[in-house]
Amino acid sequence: MKVPRGTTGERPFDVYVTLNGTGLRVVTLAVGGRVRFGTGDDEVLVVPLLGGCDVACDDERMTLTGRRSVFARGTDVAYLPRGTTATLRAPNGGRFALPAARAGRDLPFRYGAAEDTPDTFATDRLIAREVLVPGGSRSPDENGPGEIRYYEVTSGHGYQLVHGSPIEVRTGDVVLLPECAPAVAAPGHDLYHLSVRVGQFSGMTST
Known part of the structure; x- marks a missing residue:
């Protein structure tokens, strides 16, 4: 089933879909924009599609360099455990994907470098x-x-x-x-x- 652009948004997300224990949100942030969300029962990856962002997960923080576009290079990512609250802030604006899956165990909030993700960045059950x-x-x-x-x-x-x-x-x-x-x-x-x-x-x- 095709879900055309702009038909799945649940503010502030451009895309918000779920299927068989997985989900995907995509958010576009203006310069200096931010979004706050909870992971609930899911593990979530922060995948920059355009630009970079600062990621805060409960009391921890990291910065993702991101990329100029998905066609320019791979990207660094952040892993968000289930049961946490995260905030993304994009100093220069950008677009970010948040793939998710229902998790069965808790893994730590952590950073995945761009050179590591092509080999495999470990999650519990999420495949992105x-x-x-x-x-x-x-x-x-x-x-x-x-x-x-x-x-x-x-x-x-x-x-x-x-x-x-x-x-x-x-x-x-x-x-x-x-x-x-x-x-x-x-x-x-x-x-x-x-x-x-x-x-x-x-x-x-x-x-």
């Missing part, structure tokens, strides 16, 4: 994966069913296959996938997707 698809190609079929996918495109649009049929996706769109299926970048238009699901072999990876 960033994939860059060059124009004219398709992503690998490596993720599983019951998945949330968020998309960004350099310009124009791309496609997500669902039951073999293409669904057009643009920056900010979300698709809830019933099965493992590739995304397809139109010629000349690179495609990014952040995939979120729950599983036994957890963590954050980049491709």
Whole structure:
């Protein structure tokens, strides 16, 4: 099922969707903007899509450098345990994804460097994966069913296959996938997707 950009927002979030024990929020912050939220029963990652931010989790703090865009490089991330309250502040503005999954144990609030996340940044049950698809190609079929996918495109649009049929996706769109299926970048238009699901072999990876 496609969830078009701007149709899932629950203020102040641009995207707010849940599926099978997972969730994804995306928030855009103006210069100096901030957002405060609780993790509840979920473990949450802070994944900068555009820009960097300061992250406060209860009484601890860290800074994420972030990136110019999802097409520029990988990013550092922050891990937020369940049962905590977090505040993000973006001195220069930015856009941030908050993938989440229902957690079964408590892991510490911690930092993941950009050079570490491609190998795997450990979580309890959350699987978050960033994939860059060059124009004219398709992503690998490596993720599983019951998945949330968020998309960004350099310009124009791309496609997500669902039951073999293409669904057009643009920056900010979300698709809830019933099965493992590739995304397809139109010629000349690179495609990014952040995939979120729950599983036994957890963590954050980049491709």
